[in-house]
Amino acid sequence: MTQMSEAIKGNITPQMEAVAEYERMEVNKILHGLANGTIVIPKNINRDTNTCGIGAGLTTKVNANIGSSSKIEDLDLELKKAKLAVEYGADTVMDLSTGPKLNEFRKSILNEIDVPLGTVPIYEAGVHTLNNNKEIIDMDKDLFFKVIESQAKEGVDYMTLHCGITKEIIPKIQNQKRKMGVVSRGGTFLASWILHNECENPLYENYDYLLEIAYEYDITLSLGDGLRPGCLHDASDIPQIQELITLGGLVKRAQEEKVQVMVEGPGHIPLNQIKANMEVQKTLCHGAPFYVLGPIPTDIAPGYDHITSAIGGAIAASNGADFLCYVTPAEHLSLPSLEDVKEGVIATKIAAEVADVSLGLEKAWEKENEMSQARRDFDWDKQFEIALDSSKPRVYKDKCKIDDNEMCAMCGEYCAVKIAKDDF
Amino acid sequence: MTQMSEAIKGNITPQMEAVAEYERMEVNKILHGLANGTIVIPKNINRDTNTCGIGAGLTTKVNANIGSSSKIEDLDLELKKAKLAVEYGADTVMDLSTGPKLNEFRKSILNEIDVPLGTVPIYEAGVHTLNNNKEIIDMDKDLFFKVIESQAKEGVDYMTLHCGITKEIIPKIQNQKRKMGVVSRGGTFLASWILHNECENPLYENYDYLLEIAYEYDITLSLGDGLRPGCLHDASDIPQIQELITLGGLVKRAQEEKVQVMVEGPGHIPLNQIKANMEVQKTLCHGAPFYVLGPIPTDIAPGYDHITSAIGGAIAASNGADFLCYVTPAEHLSLPSLEDVKEGVIATKIAAEVADVSLGLEKAWEKENEMSQARRDFDWDKQFEIALDSSKPRVYKDKCKIDDNEMCAMCGEYCAVKIAKDDF
Numbered sequence: 001m002t003q004m005s006e007a008i009k010g011n012i013t014p015q016m017e018a019v020a021e022y023e024r025m026e027v028n029k030i031l032h033g034l035a036n037g038t039i040v041i042p043k044n045i046n047r048d049t050n051t052c053g054i055g056a057g058l059t060t061k062v063n064a065n066i067g068s069s070s071k072i073e074d075l076d077l078e079l080k081k082a083k084l085a086v087e088y089g090a091d092t093v094m095d096l097s098t099g100p101k102l103n104e105f106r107k108s109i110l111n112e113i114d115v116p117l118g119t120v121p122i123y124e125a126g127v128h129t130l131n132n133n134k135e136i137i138d139m140d141k142d143l144f145f146k147v148i149e150s151q152a153k154e155g156v157d158y159m160t161l162h163c164g165i166t167k168e169i170i171p172k173i174q175n176q177k178r179k180m181g182v183v184s185r186g187g188t189f190l191a192s193w194i195l196h197n198e199c200e201n202p203l204y205e206n207y208d209y210l211l212e213i214a215y216e217y218d219i220t221l222s223l224g225d226g227l228r229p230g231c232l233h234d235a236s237d238i239p240q241i242q243e244l245i246t247l248g249g250l251v252k253r254a255q256e257e258k259v260q261v262m263v264e265g266p267g268h269i270p271l272n273q274i275k276a277n278m279e280v281q282k283t284l285c286h287g288a289p290f291y292v293l294g295p296i297p298t299d300i301a302p303g304y305d306h307i308t309s310a311i312g313g314a315i316a317a318s319n320g321a322d323f324l325c326y327v328t329p330a331e332h333l334s335l336p337s338l339e340d341v342k343e344g345v346i347a348t349k350i351a352a353e354v355a356d357v358s359l360g361l362e363k364a365w366e367k368e369n370e371m372s373q374a375r376r377d378f379d380w381d382k383q384f385e386i387a388l389d390s391s392k393p394r395v396y397k398d399k400c401k402i403d404d405n406e407m408c409a410m411c412g413e414y415c416a417v418k419i420a421k422d423d424f
Numbered sequence: 425m426t427q428m429s430e431a432i433k434g435n436i437t438p439q440m441e442a443v444a445e446y447e448r449m450e451v452n453k454i455l456h457g458l459a460n461g462t463i464v465i466p467k468n469i470n471r472d473t474n475t476c477g478i479g480a481g482l483t484t485k486v487n488a489n490i491g492s493s494s495k496i497e498d499l500d501l502e503l504k505k506a507k508l509a510v511e512y513g514a515d516t517v518m519d520l521s522t523g524p525k526l527n528e529f530r531k532s533i534l535n536e537i538d539v540p541l542g543t544v545p546i547y548e549a550g551v552h553t554l555n556n557n558k559e560i561i562d563m564d565k566d567l568f569f570k571v572i573e574s575q576a577k578e579g580v581d582y583m584t585l586h587c588g589i590t591k592e593i594i595p596k597i598q599n600q601k602r603k604m605g606v607v608s609r610g611g612t613f614l615a616s617w618i619l620h621n622e623c624e625n626p627l628y629e630n631y632d633y634l635l636e637i638a639y640e641y642d643i644t645l646s647l648g649d650g651l652r653p654g655c656l657h658d659a660s661d662i663p664q665i666q667e668l669i670t671l672g673g674l675v676k677r678a679q680e681e682k683v684q685v686m687v688e689g690p691g692h693i694p695l696n697q698i699k700a701n702m703e704v705q706k707t708l709c710h711g712a713p714f715y716v717l718g719p720i721p722t723d724i725a726p727g728y729d730h731i732t733s734a735i736g737g738a739i740a741a742s743n744g745a746d747f748l749c750y751v752t753p754a755e756h757l758s759l760p761s762l763e764d765v766k767e768g769v770i771a772t773k774i775a776a777e778v779a780d781v782s783l784g785l786e787k788a789w790e791k792e793n794e795m796s797q798a799r800r801d802f803d804w805d806k807q808f809e810i811a812l813d814s815s816k817p818r819v820y821k822d823k824c825k826i827d828d829n830e831m832c833a834m835c836g837e838y839c840a841v842k843i844a845k846d847d848f
């Protein structure tokens with residue numbers, strides 16, 4: 001059974017109940033969304049996690065990526081990052097480890113955090129291949145599925161799978177003469193593999209088998225955007241949209257098999273193209289939830305990509321994106337530190353709240369109005385309690401050492417709120 | 425003479441030439457924009473500054489607010505903030521000092537920085553009043569104009585003047601039952617003064633006199649939005665829009681007298697209302713440049729208002745705002761530190777670039793494409809040179825200590841760009 005198959009039968013699961021309660025919606029709306037594929041609840045049957053619904057009409061969800069790289073592998077630190085991300089409000093975590101001990105780490109993170117966990121199984125296949133002194137293009141076809149199945153058994157809740165990079169699309173990428181080529185790691189592995197082996201993408205060729213595994217464990221497929229643009233110039237080009245068309249077909253096949261599925265999206269996109277990207281995904285992909293990385297609407301602010309991404313994410317989520325992957329200040333430069341993870345989560349939570357307010361969601365507006373009341377009342381503790389991060393604003397306020405509670409160091413006795421309070 | 429009067433006569437000034445060169449536009453377009461009031465060049469006849477054009481078709485400009493408060497007055501530090509803001513790309517600076525030594529500070533900042541300087545003269549009038557043991561509501565009418573004239577003589581390039589808060593609008597604010605009342609400092613001074621003295625706003629009543637002073641020194645008027653919303657709930661309400669209608673009438677009178685004029689805007693606005701706010705300002709205010717503070721599309725992230733403001737600013741500027749006032753992480757909490765000023769400027773420069781790219785401006789796209797090429801080439805020095813902040817990304821990169829230049833610690837040898845480089 002999957003959450004989707006139960007929904008189609010009209011059976012309300014405890015997960016649907018939990019999502020309905022969290023979102024303050026009638027459970028029948030959740031059931032209906034699951035049944036028609038516009039909502040997913042990533043939850044492996046072998047894992048007991050907090051329930052998180054993603055999709056149409058629900059609050060915007062936030063994912064944090066953590067994991068080792070081949071250059072830096074500190075499992076304790078990565079686990080700390082995952083926990084910190086959840087503490088600051090990440091709804092899900094993805095383990096993108098590519099360090100040699102990635103299997104060990106995945107098992108520990110599955111035990112230690114209680115939000116849905118996502119992975120990109122091809123990383124394990126790639127690392128395994130390189131560890132055996134072979135090159136990525138020599139990756140064994142069977143290994144793809146072996147890895148997917150073993151991770152499914154372990155309890156991984158959702159998986160990024162780059163099923164849309166086909167043999168047919170390869171020359172289109174080459175003809176496009178992109179400035180940044182292919183920037184998705186999994187996408188590059190597959191594109192290079194297809195090109196050099198002159199074979200079809202195994203994940204595309206054996207998609208039915210993939211659906212069987214996904215159905216068995218109720219894995220939510222997250223169809224990867226291997227050809228997402230890597231810079232503004234490459235945005236919304238033929239390879240990107242062609243892959244999205246393919247993904248749309250694969251969404252339909254997954255939904256027909258009652259497998260939960262969402263679609264991943266760009267990437268680097270100029271602000272004026274974000275809305276169109278969201279709308280095209282919704283039409284081509286049959287309303288499946290859209291999971292976007294960024295988008296980043298400028299490339300000239302390395303070190304501040306959490307901010308650029310918050311801009312893009314807010315616009316994306318207010319125009320149809322359901323699920324935002326965070327971007328940290330370390331993006332394009334290094335693995336993030338603990339502080340970077342915190343900054344990345346908060347920036348993305350801001351984008352999610354901005355979108356949810358814009359869409360008129362009751363939960364979001366309630367917090368906004370509580371904050372306004374707390375400000376009018378000069379109730380600083382309440383303000384910090386509502387704040388996405390309580391500690392940082394408290395530090396600012398405490399540094400001022402002002403005895404009058406009804407002002408801050410910015411305006412002092414010229415505080416407009418204080419002066420106008422009784423009159424307006 | 426003013427830049428506008430010269431433009432109407434068809435005379436090209438050195439300032440118009442400088443703006444045209446910076447913007448890579450034909451000087452006749454600048455002249456035309458000045459003549460029809462859609463472009464301003466804030467520059468007091470008594471001051472020699474860098475030239476900065478603000479308005480339709482030009483790159484989005486960024487302002488940084490600095491200045492003492494009654495609680496913290498460290499003139500050296502404020503001067504350092506102003507210089508740091510300019511170093512990181514602020515196009516103008518406003519001195520919002522309300523500390524007792526505000527006159528001394530303004531004189532020094534006028535000498536020490538070379539970008540246009542703006543002020544809010546009513547602060548000086550307010551501080552003078554309180555220093556004489558009187559209350560704001562006892563402010564002397566004549567003092568308003570005395571202060572404006574003396575600051576004009578000193579060389580202030582543009583002034584925020586809350587001319588749109590009229591006697592007629594006061595009951596409308598009270599009837600509105602706003603959650604946050606009036607949150608503009610200057611707006612509160614005037615609203616309270618009007619309410620308690622039962623007199624008309626002197627800046628409105630004697631607007632012709634104001635225009636005479638502005639014409640004499642070529643002060644660019646920045647008509648203040650004293651009734652901007654202080655929280656999302658109050659956005660786009662009757663007092664806000666009613667004041668904007670009044671400001672639109674005052675814009676017309678200024679333009680008729682060949683006085684340069686722009687209009688200030690909100691504030692706290694839900695994302696879905698930002699575009700409408702920009703469009704309504706353009707129609708009501710005869711195309712005058714729009715100078716916005718934020719807007720901030722969520723209130724629940726104190727300590728991170730530079731990020732929320734970057735979201736709102738990017739949307740505003742891509743929909744008609746011409747000039748973005750920065751917001752620092754200290755907003756709503758305290759006076760900003762040097763680090764806060766830097767963060768605020770960079771976040772706002774990001775918003776400006778995102779908007780300029782979105783609007784298709786050649787200057788903005790050139791930087792984007794250069795960055796992509798530098799990334800593809802693994803030319804890290806070039807990347808840092810183009811970056812809005814060179815130092816922060818360099819620290820990330822240097823921390824990694826990776827000998828292979830063609831990768832970073834995030835992906836190591838699994839770098840997609842490296843793998844795909846030759847094939848795609």
